[in-house]
Amino acid sequence: MTPVQIFYYEAGQTFISKQFQGRLGRVAGHNNASITINNTQPSDSGMYTCEVNNMPDFQGHNQGNIFLSVLVKPSTPFCSVHGTVESGHLVTLTCHSEHGTPPPAYTWNKVDKETSRNVLGTMNIQTGVMKISNLSQFEFGQYQCNASNSLGSAVCVVELYEVPHGAEVVGAVIGAICGAALIGLIVWYVTHKMRRRKYKAGKAAATDMEVKAPVEDPVKYQSVPTAESAPLSNAADVPPESTPGEDKPEQEEA
Incomplete structure (x- = not known):
């Protein structure tokens, strides 16, 4: 450097x-x-x-x-629980401060009715890790980690409580119901969208057919025969035309 x-x-x-x-x-x-x-x-x-x-x-x-070396008081540590919090299982509690000079020492205590007592577990004061093997009902409760050095200390708290199996079943049922409701909602939404699209497509097709249909002419025409197609009448059937000045013959009186 x-x-x-x-x-x-x-x-x-x-x-x-x-x-x-x-x-x-x-x-x-x-x-x-x-x-x-x-x-x-x-x-x-x-x-x-x-x-x-x-x-x-x-x-x-x-x-x-x-x-x-600038001495620094330990910062508030972070506590966490690792493992299955059930009877007979191994549980690991961790505690760590981001800042602190000299490096802080870590101690764990179980808090019972506002009093603390030693923990029945394996503790590492340098790393802040504590292991509780074969967890039983006597270990359930609240735990406090204390990080300290020559300038001061800071604490964090975690809780160990076993989750009842009945609560797990109820939670699973509620989760299943919520999942089914969500799936039903998705299916309804998709079906609704498809029906709406089909309705719009049918309506558009009907509109196109109305536009393309021929418009009937309200005026009706009748064919008139031409001179070529008209039948010729006999000359005998046509009366002779009278000339001007020519008197019509008088009919004799009977």
């Missing part, structure tokens, strides 16, 4: 890195190269190197190292 310069001083000129702006200061004194860090944070932990140069004298040892 490449070292990062956080402070530099020469001839009255001072440089302070951005990470320590407002928190780092130089101790006054001509022969003093000490610095102070205020409002320390967990990220400040690490190895620090001080290098002093007195030009043009470069002889001798000019560096010194010191390790800074």
Whole structure:
């Protein structure tokens, strides 16, 4: 890891890195190269190197190292239960804090009526893991994990209660009913959509047929025979035309 310069001083000129702006200061004194860090944070932990140069004298040892460890109180731990919470089964309880320097120690206790007592299980104070084998009704209840170091402590709580088999059956029945209802709802929805599509398709087809059907002409026409197709009448049947000035013969009186 490449070292990062956080402070530099020469001839009255001072440089302070951005990470320590407002928190780092130089101790006054001509022969003093000490610095102070205020409002320390967990990220400040690490190895620090001080290098002093007195030009043009470069002889001798000019560096010194010191390790800074910022102590941090344990953060609120996370508790969880692993395994089947039933009589005769193995159950594992875990507890872990994300932050804490020095690393916290973990202890488990069973809480009975606002009092705590030791747990009948295998406990690892460094990892926070506790195992309870052959679980019985005497182990059911509330458990508390305590994470602590020299700066303080924090706790978390879990509960171990066996789920009655009757409740499991009721839960399974309710789940089955809900599942059947959901399936029925899906089937009804799909069927409804299909019927609606068929109805729309039939209606559209009927509309197209009405548009394409020929329109009947309300006016009726009757055919008239032409001269060529009309029958010719006999000349004897046609009376002679009278000429002007020609008198019709008088009929004799009887």
